[in-house]
Amino acid sequence: MCTVCGCGAGETKIDGAHEHTHVHEDGTVHSHAHDHVHDGQHTHAHGDDHHHHEHRGAHDLDYGSGPAHAHVPGLSQARMVQIEQDILAKNNGYAMANRQHFDAHGIFALNLVSSPGSGKTTLLVKTIELLKGTVAINVVEGDQQTANDAERIRATGVQAVQINTGKGCHLDGHMVGHAVQRLQPADESLFLIENVGNLVCPAAFDLGEHHKVAILSVTEGEDKPLKYPDMFAAADLMLLNKTDLLPYLSFDVARAIGYALRVNPRLQVIQTSATSGEGLDQWLAWLETRLETTRKSLAQR
Amino acid sequence: MSLAEGVLQLVEETARREQAHRVKLVVLEIGQLASVEAEALRFCFEAVSRDSMAQGAALEIVSVPGSGWCMLCADTVPMQERYGVCPTCGSYGLTATAGMEMRVREIEIE
Numbered sequence: 582m583c584t585v586c587g588c589g590a591g592e593t594k595i596d597g598a599h600e601h602t603h604v605h606e607d608g609t610v611h612s613h614a615h616d617h618v619h620d621g622q623h624t625h626a627h628g629d630d631h632h633h634h635e636h637r638g639a640h641d642l643d644y645g646s647g648p649a650h651a652h653v654p655g656l657s658q659a660r661m662v663q664i665e666q667d668i669l670a671k672n673n674g675y676a677m678a679n680r681q682h683f684d685a686h687g688i689f690a691l692n693l694v695s696s697p698g699s700g701k702t703t704l705l706v707k708t709i710e711l712l713k714g715t716v717a718i719n720v721v722e723g724d725q726q727t728a729n730d731a732e733r734i735r736a737t738g739v740q741a742v743q744i745n746t747g748k749g750c751h752l753d754g755h756m757v758g759h760a761v762q763r764l765q766p767a768d769e770s771l772f773l774i775e776n777v778g779n780l781v782c783p784a785a786f787d788l789g790e791h792h793k794v795a796i797l798s799v800t801e802g803e804d805k806p807l808k809y810p811d812m813f814a815a816a817d818l819m820l821l822n823k824t825d826l827l828p829y830l831s832f833d834v835a836r837a838i839g840y841a842l843r844v845n846p847r848l849q850v851i852q853t854s855a856t857s858g859e860g861l862d863q864w865l866a867w868l869e870t871r872l873e874t875t876r877k878s879l880a881q882r
Numbered sequence: 883m884s885l886a887e888g889v890l891q892l893v894e895e896t897a898r899r900e901q902a903h904r905v906k907l908v909v910l911e912i913g914q915l916a917s918v919e920a921e922a923l924r925f926c927f928e929a930v931s932r933d934s935m936a937q938g939a940a941l942e943i944v945s946v947p948g949s950g951w952c953m954l955c956a957d958t959v960p961m962q963e964r965y966g967v968c969p970t971c972g973s974y975g976l977t978a979t980a981g982m983e984m985r986v987r988e989i990e991i992e
């Protein structure tokens with residue numbers, strides 16, 4: 582988790598626009614980007630819950646509620662308050678709102694996760710080129726810095742938003758909510774989120790996607806699924822990428838897949854190469870089946 | 883760091899609702915399988931709580947032991963690591979049932 586890498590929030594940029602934080606008079610802190618376009622009507626895709634503040638009527642000064650059950654001058658009125666809430670509850674709330682939005686519009690959303698350099702963007706560009714014309718596609722690109730990836734995606738002709746996480750090492754539900762608002766994806770479209778290249782923290786942060794797709798390239802170690810198990814356990818599909826390079830490497834495909842299945846027995850695996858085109862038909866078939874299911878469930882609503 | 887911020891957010895919301903002026907103690911439940919380093923979380927919490935109501939609050943981390951369900955043994959067994967092996971039969975088909983918690987249990991305020 583981020584407790585180890587020490588990544589921080591507060592430096593997030595969406596397409597270069599800084600997010601900033603203010604503190605309301607009642608002490609509530611919330612952050613948003615400078616360049617919100619709201620057109621008068623407020624259509625946040627995500628739960629909106631940072632705009633609501635909980636108030637509990639007029640508070641009495643109840644000195645009897647302290648541990649002493651009485652007010653004695655000089656005696657501390659310290660008291661325990663039960664919270665019992667998940668630390669990630671806030672993020673899960675935003676993710677849930679994103680998922681509801683996707684479902685209500687028949688949008689099929691994927692969260693693509695991997696280490697840096699596994700070939701995510703190249704694979705994405707190839708996928709878009711093959712799918713373009715059959716389905717509307719929107720892409721969210723997450724990186725610490727630069728808009729290079731979003732530009733590569735835009736070069737294919739589809740809409741993309743770049744989120745720069747600054748010192749942060751993962752996308753979260755709130756950022757993706759803003760990206761959805763910005764992109765306004767059409768009904769029955771495909772929504773692809775390329776997470777920050779990191780196999781650790783993105784596993785814990787739900788974005789509201791339907792599936793996480795982990796990409797492992799054959800230039801990495803076979804034991805990566807064992808070294809970073811959380812991500813492979815959270816994913817539903819693993820793309821074993823850059824298979825065109827296998828003749829030049831000592832990578833053991835069966836062992837890598839074995840390790841991944843040990844961590845996640847339900848994991849599906851497809852071997853792909855964006856360069857040679859190997860496995861892309863299987864990957865597209867996987868996508869199309871699920872796009873179709875999402876469309877059907879929208880029709881049944 | 884994001885986790886520490888999540889903790890602070892929950893703590894501050896509660897403390898504000900209860901009209902407290904200071905948070906003295908924060909009790910967290912962290913499962914042994916949740917991949918959270920208690921010491922790193924302590925360090926980060928101290929950093930993010932500076933200049934907040936929770937500045938200087940003691941952080942108590944209750945560790946919840948991991949356990950899982952083994953399909954083959956049809957039994958609950960202790961788990962040391964998330965994708966660990968069953969101590970009874972040696973299989974890998976364990977489903978974690980406890981030890982994944984990351985919760986704020988309670989706080990002491992005044």
